[in-house]
Amino acid sequence: MSDRVPVKLKLRGSLWLFSSLNNLNSIFCVFLHLLIVLGDIILTIQKNNMIIPTYNDVLIAHKRIKPYIHQTPVLTSRFLNDLTGAELFFKCENLQRAGAFKARGASNAVFSLTEKEAFSGVATHSSGNHALSLSYAAGQRGIPVTVVMPYTSPQAKKDAVRGYGGTIIECEPSASSRESVFADVLANSGADFVHPYNDPRVIAGQATCSKELLSQVTGLDAIIAPIGGGGMISGTCLTTSNINPKIKVYAAAPLNADDTARSFRAGYIISDDAPETIADGLKMPLRDLTWHFVSNHVENVFTATEDEITNAMKLIWSRMKILIEPSSAVPLATILKNPDVFRGMRLGVIITGGNVDLNKLPWLKNSE
Amino acid sequence: MSDRVPVKLKLRGSLWLFSSLNNLNSIFCVFLHLLIVLGDIILTIQKNNMIIPTYNDVLIAHKRIKPYIHQTPVLTSRFLNDLTGAELFFKCENLQRAGAFKARGASNAVFSLTEKEAFSGVATHSSGNHALSLSYAAGQRGIPVTVVMPYTSPQAKKDAVRGYGGTIIECEPSASSRESVFADVLANSGADFVHPYNDPRVIAGQATCSKELLSQVTGLDAIIAPIGGGGMISGTCLTTSNINPKIKVYAAAPLNADDTARSFRAGYIISDDAPETIADGLKMPLRDLTWHFVSNHVENVFTATEDEITNAMKLIWSRMKILIEPSSAVPLATILKNPDVFRGMRLGVIITGGNVDLNKLPWLKNSE
Numbered sequence: 152m153s154d155r156v157p158v159k160l161k162l163r164g165s166l167w168l169f170s171s172l173n174n175l176n177s178i179f180c181v182f183l184h185l186l187i188v189l190g191d192i193i194l195t196i197q198k199n200n201m202i203i204p205t206y207n208d209v210l211i212a213h214k215r216i217k218p219y220i221h222q223t224p225v226l227t228s229r230f231l232n233d234l235t236g237a238e239l240f241f242k243c244e245n246l247q248r249a250g251a252f253k254a255r256g257a258s259n260a261v262f263s264l265t266e267k268e269a270f271s272g273v274a275t276h277s278s279g280n281h282a283l284s285l286s287y288a289a290g291q292r293g294i295p296v297t298v299v300m301p302y303t304s305p306q307a308k309k310d311a312v313r314g315y316g317g318t319i320i321e322c323e324p325s326a327s328s329r330e331s332v333f334a335d336v337l338a339n340s341g342a343d344f345v346h347p348y349n350d351p352r353v354i355a356g357q358a359t360c361s362k363e364l365l366s367q368v369t370g371l372d373a374i375i376a377p378i379g380g381g382g383m384i385s386g387t388c389l390t391t392s393n394i395n396p397k398i399k400v401y402a403a404a405p406l407n408a409d410d411t412a413r414s415f416r417a418g419y420i421i422s423d424d425a426p427e428t429i430a431d432g433l434k435m436p437l438r439d440l441t442w443h444f445v446s447n448h449v450e451n452v453f454t455a456t457e458d459e460i461t462n463a464m465k466l467i468w469s470r471m472k473i474l475i476e477p478s479s480a481v482p483l484a485t486i487l488k489n490p491d492v493f494r495g496m497r498l499g500v501i502i503t504g505g506n507v508d509l510n511k512l513p514w515l516k517n518s519e
Numbered sequence: 520m521s522d523r524v525p526v527k528l529k530l531r532g533s534l535w536l537f538s539s540l541n542n543l544n545s546i547f548c549v550f551l552h553l554l555i556v557l558g559d560i561i562l563t564i565q566k567n568n569m570i571i572p573t574y575n576d577v578l579i580a581h582k583r584i585k586p587y588i589h590q591t592p593v594l595t596s597r598f599l600n601d602l603t604g605a606e607l608f609f610k611c612e613n614l615q616r617a618g619a620f621k622a623r624g625a626s627n628a629v630f631s632l633t634e635k636e637a638f639s640g641v642a643t644h645s646s647g648n649h650a651l652s653l654s655y656a657a658g659q660r661g662i663p664v665t666v667v668m669p670y671t672s673p674q675a676k677k678d679a680v681r682g683y684g685g686t687i688i689e690c691e692p693s694a695s696s697r698e699s700v701f702a703d704v705l706a707n708s709g710a711d712f713v714h715p716y717n718d719p720r721v722i723a724g725q726a727t728c729s730k731e732l733l734s735q736v737t738g739l740d741a742i743i744a745p746i747g748g749g750g751m752i753s754g755t756c757l758t759t760s761n762i763n764p765k766i767k768v769y770a771a772a773p774l775n776a777d778d779t780a781r782s783f784r785a786g787y788i789i790s791d792d793a794p795e796t797i798a799d800g801l802k803m804p805l806r807d808l809t810w811h812f813v814s815n816h817v818e819n820v821f822t823a824t825e826d827e828i829t830n831a832m833k834l835i836w837s838r839m840k841i842l843i844e845p846s847s848a849v850p851l852a853t854i855l856k857n858p859d860v861f862r863g864m865r866l867g868v869i870i871t872g873g874n875v876d877l878n879k880l881p882w883l884k885n886s887e
Contacts, residue, residue, distance in 0.1 A: 224592050226614065245840045246594065465877060472613045472842040472873035505840035509833060515883065 201440055206393035208355040209362060209386075216258040216356060219291050223247050223360075225367045230470045235486050236494040240371070241467075242364045245475050245505025249315070251432075252360050252383055252503050253284035253347070259356030260345040261288040269294045274342035276322075276333045278304040279432055280504050281347035286317030297342060299333045307508065348382030349438035357386030364499050365390065371398055373493075375482040376501035378402035378411045378452065379433030381441030383503060388448035399450040401492075403482040405430040405460060411437055412452040415445060429457055429513050432478035432504060451492075455484035461513040463487060467502075474505045477513060569808055574761035576723040577730060577754075584626040584724060587659050591615050591728075593735045598838050603854050604862040608739070609835075610732045613843050613873025617683070619800075620728050620751055620871050621652035621715070627724030628713040629656040637662045642710035644690075644701045646672040647800055648872050649715035654685030665710060667701045675876060716750030717806035725754030732867050733758065739766055741861075743850040744869035746770035746779045746820065747801030749809030751871060756816035767818040769860075771849040773798040773828060779805055780820040783813060797825055797881050800846035800872060819860075823852035829881040831855060835870075842873045845881060 226241045244252035261273060272295030275285050282298045289296035296317045301324035309319055322332040337344060361374060374391065378384045384402045391398040404411050408426035414437055422436030437445060464480035479502045486493050594609045612620035629641055640663030643653050650666045657664035664685045669692035677687055690700040705712060729742060746752045752770050759766040772779050776794035782805055790804030805813060832848035847870045854861050
């Protein structure tokens with residue numbers, strides 16, 4: 152069961168249409184114009200016909216993906232509790248299959264395809280954890296997966312995608328090249344496009360993470376997670392708003408990629424072009440589906456500088472003995488920066504992933 | 520309940536004693552000599568009066584220390600299973616309190632003291648995980664703890680001991696200085712000496728790790744753990760020999776500190792003087808109590824080179840997303856080196872600790 156948002160129709164050019172009805176020769180012109188208007192309506196319906204996943208979709212997703220994902224552990228640290236004055240419960244998706252929570256959404260998308268749909272495989276454009284996770288999930292189902300990524304992507308990431316059985320189509324490191332190459336891939340393969348976050352199947356899958364967390368830890372006051380495109384945060388909002396709306400949801404973004412924070416304050420989507428941050432999983436902008444959840448359910452969006460992210464990352468590595476990628480450190484960085492907001496809370500903290508280049512650690516300037 | 524090994528008496532100089540009974544003046548001499556013999560007997564009894572912990576001690580220890588330790592998780596990795604052809608179950612003591620399994624033995628020693636004994640506190644000489652763990656355990660009980668360590672020890676380790684409330688007495692970086700300074704500490708404080716491994720309370724505590732593992736994973740064929748002084752291996756032997764003697768125990772040592780492996784083959788304790796290895800937790804030699812377990816229960820001792828240890832460490836970091844110290848990587852290094860021994864086994868692998876200097880990683884030559 153899925154809710155559908157009201158369809159908004161834009162009748163572009165209708166005034167011109169009526170003013171041009173002054174001779175019979177215009178009948179063909181009118182017909183043509185009506186066709187254009189009709190096409191416009193259909194396009195607008197498609198664009199706005201946003202399918203918002205419900206909590207029932209989350210329940211179905213969880214049942215569907217359980218064989219392919221870990222129930223990741225929740226870890227605590229007395230040291231970090233003392234440091235922050237809050238009780239922190241770290242949900243460790245760095246220990247998830249393929250090293251990130253994205254295995255949840257990708258698995259849900261892949262395993263919700265019909266046999267016929269699955270035959271043509273899946274495709275995405277990503278150079279990050281979504282590419283890995285979609286390759287992992289497709290490998291589990293035994294269907295083809297194609298990933299479009301810039302030829303400049305690190306060899307380790309290409310190797311990892313291929314290791315899971317994915318096919319890589321390389322493009323130039325530009326948005327235009329990526330889009331045209333990806334359009335060709337879709338046209339030629341008939342593959343199902345699994346967007347990294349603006350996809351109801353993906354959001355329902357990511358929501359299973361906070362669903363698990365709430366079954367592992369009782370009495371949480373709030374959950375904080377990193378935000379980039381907003382897939383994890385949307386899933387978290389979906390879960391909390393259905394299980395216990397009193398649980399607040401906070402989002403944490405790099406200051407260098409703070410378009411989400413500015414969107415949140417402005418009340419509409421602001422999207423920056425290719426922001427630069429070590430939190431490389433958080434560079435993507437919000438899209439309509441994730442904006443729906445962020446604008447309706449998120450309590451606040453906090454930001455942290457690159458140095459604050461690096462320090463929080465090193466703190467978690469050294470104190471909790473787990474590898475987390477820079478993106479996963481942004482929540483702790485913002486908790487440390489805003490102690491008055493979080494003090495005394497029982498706070499879930501989503502550690503989103505652990506895919507990091509061990510030869511390039513942000514606190515070691517001359518590594519390698 | 521504790522077993523006691525048979526006492527061996529050495530009647531030093533007895534032949535000389537009887538040959539000297541040729542005049543009455545010798546009566547005093549005889550009396551004096553009898554005193555010497557008696558003293559020798561008492562010393563020999565004390566030396567050999569080795570208290571070997573039993574499984575009942577382990578059960579008592581586990582109940583005693585439960586409030587002060589984590590039941591650490593067991594993690595698996597499909598990648599490492601495929602690589603080794605074995606089913607590996609990693610018992611993650613790097614996620615233990617104070618970052619290592621040593622919190623178990625130290626807590627058991629500290630909390631088994633009577634109120635009167637505890638009043639004078641505990642002491643040890645160590646610059647490693649035992650110092651941290653004993654400080655942690657003493658802090659939990661609220662009793663004094665003194666650690667003798669070389670003034671050359673890393674500042675981070677000193678800070679960590681002090682962070683847990685320990686007092687550091689510095690000595691020269693030599694065994695003779697350490698021993699004389701430590702003797703003074705014991706004499707002045709009356710503290711209870713908690714040896715890092717040659718102590719039945721410590722071994723019973725370490726045994727709770729494999730006891731937990733066997734309750735978390737069924738049907739194990741074997742367990743492998745790093746070996747230095749032998750505390751963890753002894754505890755593992757104690758557990759398996761009582762719960763299921765069919766479970767084999769393998770030990771893994773650095774080739775650069777392979778005195779245990781040579782002892783195992785020779786049939787008596789060989790102890791090297793200050794071996795050099797990145798696996799800095801495994802430099803200590805076996806002692807009588809740990810030799811008892813190693814010589815009676817261990818199936819084999821395998822070794823790995825420094826490079827093999829580094830590679831295994833990096834493999835676990837990158838694939839399992841957990842921080843482990845070099846010592847903890849030695850078992851995987853030896854599994855990879857001896858595939859025919861382990862292929863097809865359900866194998867418990869003890870990850871002993873995760874205390875590592877993040878500014879000096881062995882695969883980064885120019886770090887910092």
